[in-house]
Every structure is written in structure tokens, then in C-alpha cells.
Amino acid sequence: MPGLKKISTRESYGNALVELGQKHTNLVVLDADLATATKTGIFKKAFPERHINCGIAESNMMGIAAGMATTGMVPFASTFAMFAAGRAFEQIRNSIGYPNLNVKIGATHAGISVGEDGATHQCNEDIGLMRAIPGMTIINPSDDLEAKAAVKAAYEIDGPVYLRFGRLAVPVINDKPNYKFEIGKGVVLKEGKDVAIVATGLCVNAALEAAEMLQDDGVTAKVINIRTIKPIDKELLVDVAKEIGKIVTVEEHSVIGGLGSAVAEVLVENMPVPMKRIGIDDVYGESGPATELLEKYGLSNKGVYEATKHFLWKQTRNKRKMNQGG
Numbered sequence: 408m409p410g411l412k413k414i415s416t417r418e419s420y421g422n423a424l425v426e427l428g429q430k431h432t433n434l435v436v437l438d439a440d441l442a443t444a445t446k447t448g449i450f451k452k453a454f455p456e457r458h459i460n461c462g463i464a465e466s467n468m469m470g471i472a473a474g475m476a477t478t479g480m481v482p483f484a485s486t487f488a489m490f491a492a493g494r495a496f497e498q499i500r501n502s503i504g505y506p507n508l509n510v511k512i513g514a515t516h517a518g519i520s521v522g523e524d525g526a527t528h529q530c531n532e533d534i535g536l537m538r539a540i541p542g543m544t545i546i547n548p549s550d551d552l553e554a555k556a557a558v559k560a561a562y563e564i565d566g567p568v569y570l571r572f573g574r575l576a577v578p579v580i581n582d583k584p585n586y587k588f589e590i591g592k593g594v595v596l597k598e599g600k601d602v603a604i605v606a607t608g609l610c611v612n613a614a615l616e617a618a619e620m621l622q623d624d625g626v627t628a629k630v631i632n633i634r635t636i637k638p639i640d641k642e643l644l645v646d647v648a649k650e651i652g653k654i655v656t657v658e659e660h661s662v663i664g665g666l667g668s669a670v671a672e673v674l675v676e677n678m679p680v681p682m683k684r685i686g687i688d689d690v691y692g693e694s695g696p697a698t699e700l701l702e703k704y705g706l707s708n709k710g711v712y713e714a715t716k717h718f719l720w721k722q723t724r725n726k727r728k729m730n731q732g733g
Contacts, residue, residue: 411578414550417515420572421446424483424513424617425453426555427562431480432563433499437472438496439486447485455502465490469498469510478510481562484510488517488524488708489569492533503567504527504540511561511568518659519687519704520575520609525694531687535664537569544590545636547571547666550580551636564590568731573659575697577609599627602719603647604711606657607633607666613701616708617715626719636666639698641673648678651720655683655715659706661703662686670697683710683718 428434428450435457442448444462454539461468465486468515472482484491491499491514493509503510521529522577537543546561546568548554552573561568580596595617596611606614611632618628629651633639648654654674658666667684674680701707 408516411580413576413578413629414551415563415574415576416548416554416572417444417446417574419551420482420485420513420515420564420570423448423555423558423713424450424709427559428454428457431481431486431562433476433481433586434484434568435459435480437461437468437482437484439463439468439490440722441486441539443585444487445621447483447513465495466498468472469495470502471510472510473498475509476503482510483513485513487528488514488530488533489513489528492530492536492569493719495538499567500540503729504543507542507566507722509565511570513570513572515570515572516574518573518608518704519692519700520573520697521661521698522697523694526691529692531570531659531692532664533571534636534660535668536664539586539671540567542566543637544568545571546590546634547608547636549632550577550579550581550633551610552586553580553588557634560588560590571608575609580612580615583657590635590636591638593631593633593639593643597628597630600651601626602653602655602715603629603631603651604655604657604715605631605644605647605670607636608659610657610659610706610711613706613708613711617711620712621715624714624716628715633666633670636669639669639673639695641677644670644673645677648674648680652680653682653719655685655718656678657706657711659701660686661676662688666715683714685714
């Protein structure tokens with residue numbers, strides 16, 4: 408939305424760690440030689456004695472975090488999403504998830520908006536990987552305020568948490584007096600009756616803008632922010648499916664294993680309705696400016712608008728065919 412202040416959620420992560428560190432002396436931050444990029448350098452400056460640079464050894468860092476958690480500390484292990492969910496998957500699964508240790512994983516530079524670093528660094532599979540780990544909480548905040556609230560909520564729950572942050576500065580959309588963050592709860596940002604657009608992360612803003620564009624065409628879209636991918640808000644999703652009957656999901660992640668898959672799993676078992684998943688199709692990313700990549704892969708406001716409009720057109724066509732006897 409034009410005119411809104413923009414902040415990257417990785418920067419929000421660094422600032423939130425400092426705020427929490429002032430209140431909780433058992434909070435420690437681990438990094439894999441990327442403190443400047445992940446913004447944990449902000450915490451390092453404030454609390455150098457509680458910041459540990461583990462070097463370019465992400466798997467080892469997860470093992471160190473697991474050990475520290477057994478002593479009562481609350482470690483936030485930080486690196487790029489590709490190196491956390493990808494390179495260190497085994498250590499997260501076996502050393503953190505299996506014993507259900509109180510480790511928080513701060514995964515920055517997630518998704519295709521990493522930009523010029525290209526396909527090797529654009530992690531579009533991390534949510535799918537983390538969803539498969541039993542007991543893992545997954546939070547994907549949409550802006551600065553939500554990211555800070557997510558870090559605080561992650562500290563307060565006992566158990567492993569995967570926090571997903573982005574590199575690209577995104578608009579602050581949750582700056583409202585009644586804003587409340589609750590793990591496992593989605594939130595309706597805009598009312599509508601023709602289609603529900605369910606989004607997560609930086610795609611929430613694109614969904615809101617797409618809804619405004621659809622309104623110009625006489626289509627009202629309900630926009631829902633799913634900030635916790637796991638546990639997901641099943642009750643809200645089922646209620647919306649009953650109310651509207653047409654669902655579109657939007658995510659900066661592969662359409663395999665992420666938000667779209669999680670929503671489909673809920674609906675197919677409880678309230679099957681027509682659904683469209685918008686995300687990265689079964690392809691790798693590529694190097695390029697973040698905003699141009701979002702545009703190319705259909706994750707801009709225009710892309711969400713066009714895909715949603717086409718989905719609604721197909722539903723109308725299918726209904727007409729059924730009424731005409733096939």
C-alpha cells in the first residue's frame with residue numbers, strides 16, 4: 408500500500424532480540440558468521456557476552472543451541488533460511504525436535520525475494536521441511552510489528568520454534584490499536600463475500616492490494632493473514648470455507664508443502680471447496696532484483712489479482728457447465 412513505512416522483518420528480528428535481552432538474561436543468540444546480514448549484530452552490540460559466532464558451521468551451531476537449551480538458556484540460532492532449514496535439517500530434527508528442546512531458529516533471507524543471491528540462496532522449501540518435524544512451531548510474520556510480536560511469543564512458549572524472516576523491506580500493515588498476536592490464530596484483515604485470499608509473510612500486503620484491485624471489478628475479497636503456519640488456525644479456515652466457498656492461498660514459498668498445502672489438508676478433511684494455490688511452482692528461483700522476481704513469479708499485487716480473477720472466472724464457467732448438464 409502506497410505511503411506505508413517499510414522495514415525488513417530481519418531487521419525487526421534483531422531489534423526484538425535486544426528488547427527481549429534486556430528483560431531476560433537467559434536469552435542467548437548464536438550466529439553462523441552472518442550477524443550483519445541476519446541483524447543479530449544489533450544484539451551483539453548490546454550484549455556481546457551473550458552472542459556467540461559459531462562460524463560457517465550451521466549444523467554445529469544447532470547442536471550448540473541444543474546443548475545450551477538443556478542448561479536452561481533460551482538460544483536463538485540465526486542464519487539464512489537455506490542454511491538453517493536446508494543444511495542443518497538433520498541437527499534440527501534429531502538434536503532439537505526429537506528431544507523437544509527450547510531452541511528458537513531465526514531463519515532470515517527466506518523466499519525468492521532474497522533477489523540477486525539467486526536460486527542457491529532462495530529457500531522456497533523451508534516451511535515444508537519444518538512442517539514435517541513433530542512439535543515444531545512455525546511463524547511467518549507479515550511486517551515489522553508482527554515480527555517483533557512473533558519473537559516475543561517464540562520466547563514465551565516452551566519448545567522448538569522456526570521463525571521465518573525476509574530480506575526485502577515490506578510495508579507496516581499491522582499498526583492498529585487493536586492488533587494482537589496469538590500463536591495458532593489467523594486474523595481477518597479485510598471483509599468480503601466473493602472469495603477468501605489467505606496469505607502469509609510478505610504476501611499479505613500483496614493480497615490486501617489485490618483485494619482493492621478486485622473491488623474495482625465489483626469483487627469483494629476477504630483477506631486473511633495466517634502468521635502461524637503450524638499450528639494452523641483450522642477453525643478460522645473451515646468457517647471461511649463454509650461462508651465463502653472459494654479459497655486462494657498466497658505465499659512466497661513453493662506451492663508444495665507450505666501454506667497452500669497446509670490449508671488444503673485442513674479443507675479436504677473438513678470442508679472441501681474449490682481452491683487455488685499461488686506461490687512458487689515446482690521450479691527453482693533465479694538471480695534478479697527482488698521486486699522484479701516477485702512480479703515474474705506472480706507474487707506481486709498484480710499477480711495475485713490476475714490469478715484470483717482467473718480462478719473466479721473458472722469457477723463461474725464450471726458452474727455454468729454443470730447447470731447446462733456438462
